[in-house]
Amino acid sequence: xxxxxxxxxxxxxxxxxxxxxxxxxxxxxxxxxxxxxxxxxxxxxxxxxxxxxxxxxxxxxxxxxxxxxxxxxxxxxxxxxxxxxxxxxxxxxxxxxxxxxxxxxxxxxxxxxxxxxxxxxxxxxxxxxxxxxxxxxxxxxxxxxxxxxxxxxxxxxxxxxxxxxxxxxxxxxxxxxxxxxxxxxxxxxxxxxxxxxxxxxxx
Numbered sequence: 470x471x472x473x474x475x476x477x478x479x480x481x482x483x484x485x486x487x488x489x490x491x492x493x494x495x496x497x498x499x500x501x502x503x504x505x506x507x508x509x510x511x512x513x514x515x516x517x518x519x520x521x522x523x524x525x526x527x528x529x530x531x532x533x534x535x536x537x538x539x540x541x542x543x544x545x546x547x548x549x550x551x552x553x554x555x556x557x558x559x560x561x562x563x564x565x566x567x568x569x570x571x572x573x574x575x576x577x578x579x580x581x582x583x584x585x586x587x588x589x590x591x592x593x594x595x596x597x598x599x600x601x602x603x604x605x606x607x608x609x610x611x612x613x614x615x616x617x618x619x620x621x622x623x624x625x626x627x628x629x630x631x632x633x634x635x636x637x638x639x640x641x642x643x644x645x646x647x648x649x650x651x652x653x654x655x656x657x658x659x660x661x662x663x664x665x666x667x668x669x670x671x672x
Contacts, residue, residue, distance in 0.1 A: 488659030511578025512571035533559035566592025
């Protein structure tokens with residue numbers, strides 16, 4: 470970071486964390502409401518609904534590649550293409566909401582350890598969210614350290630009101646570096662950043 474950016478970062482740190490805490494608390498209260506006080510029921514959506522299958526009815530293809538709002542230039546080779554990586558992520562999230570969708574044998578959803586509300590919240594992002602693809606943690610931090618990139622990122626959230634999803638091409642990431650990246654995002658933006666990856670969570 471340049472000196473002025475560094476000063477600006479520390480000036481905004483406490484206000485950002487305060488706003489993040491308020492935002493996260495509000496989110497927790499809402500989740501508590503739809504999970505415990507007035508639980509969302511399973512079977513609220515059919516199993517062939519686009520938000521479950523991930524298939525765009527206009528194209529007949531999965532929508533995941535269309536939901537990419539940014540992809541960094543590849544600096545090294547990876548075993549999978551971006552499309553294959555997105556398919557893995559999209560299918561994982563799709564299966565979450567599929568468990569709570571209405572099926573012939575399970576009109577109220579398939580029994581699952583996760584409440585339907587959680588499956589709806591996280592699973593539905595595969596259809597409505599915006600994907601950002603980076604090589605690895607360092608590549609992602611480098612981009613988010615650029616104020617111009619953050620400005621466009623903010624614009625996406627404020628204008629489209631869609632949930633961003635960061636995807637790493639490198640599946641063999643260092644978990645501590647990944648946690649540092651999540652904390653970095655939480656110090657930059659006043660909202661909660663889920664630290665979900667293909668490895669066991671550490672924070």
